[in-house]
Amino acid sequence: MARESFQHVIDSHTTLFGVIGDPIRHSKSPIMMNRAFCETGVNGVYTAFHITDQTLPAFIAGVRAMNIRGVNVTIPHKLQVMELLDHIDEGAAALGAVNTVVNDNGILTGYNTDGIGYVRSLKEEAIASLAGKRIVVIGAGGAARGIIYALLQEQPAQITVVNRTVDKAEQLAAALGGYAKNGAAVLDARSTDSLQALCGEAELVINTTSVGMFPNVDASPLDASWLQPGAVASDLIYNPLQTKFLLDAKQRGCITHGGLGMFINQGAYAFEYWTGKPAPVAAMREIVLASLQA
Ligand code: ATR
Secondary structure, three states, X not given: OOHHHHOOOOOOOOEEEEEEEOOOOOOOHHHHHHHHHHHHOOOEEEEEEEOOOOOHHHHHHHHHHHOOOEEEEOOOOOOHHHHHOOEEOHHHHHHOOOOEEEEXXXXXXXXXXXXXXXXXXXXXXXXXXXXXXXXXXXXXXXXXXXXXXXXXXXXXXXXXXEEOOHHHHHHHHHHHHHHOHHHXXXXXXXXXXXXHHHHOOOOEEEEOXXXXXXXXXXXXXXXXXXXXXXXXXXXXXXXXXXXXXXXXXXHOOOEEEOOHHHHHXXXXXXXXXXXXXXXXXXXXXXXXXXXXHO
């Protein structure tokens, strides 16, 4: 469909939104969010701002001054922005990272929609319920933290964090272990040596590391023969859309889940927090996919 079809009139009532980061010019959020506004008839406009550590406080003052309704926050500001806001949602506080700011007439609240966006995408695309499942998470960085917090709300039987540097996995497990809903899940940490044995028992294996990301597309965090056929293999990477890990897992007979859905759904939650309307997820996915394949 022609791009013009999705343009709407920007007038004196238009509400402002944006994404901040350093760097930021690679971001797909503006095309995704503007499409969402057009699709739902929201009179909003969303742009990308290149904000540095030095200009972050002035930017947040500008959000208040101009009544910018919503901001997405990406690297490197997810932590530093927290001290400039009025309220931090419980999930974002637990993670120590904010990726979405909602401005209610000058009162700024920080949320984190990365983990819940991931879980929504996983449940829609690959596995309807995570209750009672055994899950392996490879990697112990910021991305792993976000998704583990959200996975713990889903009452899995067990989540094991496997990391090259086992200390980091142990720290993560210690920090988030208390957030299991109803105390149902066990969260523990292992070194990469245990990965093969753990994969043999897992219903869901998630790669949160950068192994396999463009341009290193021939790398994979594990040997797919370790996976149980029928298990779900999930990768947070969306460039490429199908990593070597996922291609190999598919051959092995696994259900695969790529990283694009997490990006779309973290944006969908942000859209819903800002507008109170259901996000037009299919349209958002369509325009991001087209842009990635252009
Ligand atoms: P993010 O915030 O995106 O999660 P990060 O904090 O840099 O990024 O974390 C990257 C994760 O990928 C870490 O768990 C890292 O392992 P280490 O803690 O041992 O550094 C993991 N990782 C990155 N490159 C890797 C590689 N080549 N092999 C194995 N693990 C790797």
